Amino acid sequence: MKATFRGTLAELAREWRNARARHPRLVALVAAVFVAVSAGFTIGGIWFLTSLGKGLPDTDALHRMTEMDQATAVFDAHDQLAFTIYKEQRIEVSLSDVSPNLTRALLATEDQRFYQHRGFDLVRIGSAALVNLRHGRRAQGGSTITQQLARQSFLTPDKTLHRKLQELILAARIERLYTKAPTRRR
Structure with missing residues (x-):
């Protein structure tokens, strides 16, 4: 049986709801790690871009x-x-x-x-x-x-x-x- 994109999305949404209900701490931990990593990349990117301009002539x-x-x-x-x-x-x-x-x-x-x-x-x-x-x-x-x-x-x-x-x-x-x-x- 060939899976459709819409069917795959619906299946993923069902699995996510089940995981949230069965493992709320794990889901919270994964979300916190995701937010921390995203914040780290954002701060690192801003720092890197700022450092590019340092020392350049006006x-x-x-x-x-x-x-x-x-x-x-x-x-x-x-x-x-x-x-x-x-x-x-x-x-x-x-x-x-x-x-x-x-x-x-x-x-x-x-x-x-x-x-x-x-x-x-x-x-x-x-x-x-x-x-x-x-x-x-x-x-x-x-x-x-x-x-x-x-x-x-x-x-x-x-x-x-x-x-x-x-x-x-x-x-x-x-x-x-x-x-x-x-x-x-x-």
Whole structure:
């Protein structure tokens, strides 16, 4: 005889009523444990989500992100370059001076869906996770350009879930502050 869903629900309801009548303390204990575990997960989840925001830069720091350290050039008495002091050798270039082909190549290799996401790409993260599972190792990354910027500008290189979630939060914040329009050139 094939059981129907409605019949199965009715049977479960009958068994529950019988169990409540025969074992009221056991039912109360199960309910109390359920409530305690639910409260623990709720409190733990709130604590975890709160801890994600701790230590992340504020909006002002995100706005200052474009003020990257530049190299310091030291000239001699004859106005000739004597030497350069730098922690990281960066030379600021305006976007109009960058070849559109370079921009397209960067997006094609690093973040093909750059204009479709808002900081992080769940499709890309999911497909990278599947590839990594199939290969049994980290064969492919799922970070967008914005996530890479967030990680390199503000976060540690730790490979933990906590840091990865902070990276997602920061990437979303960065995308809310900055437009992608200037990079969309022909």
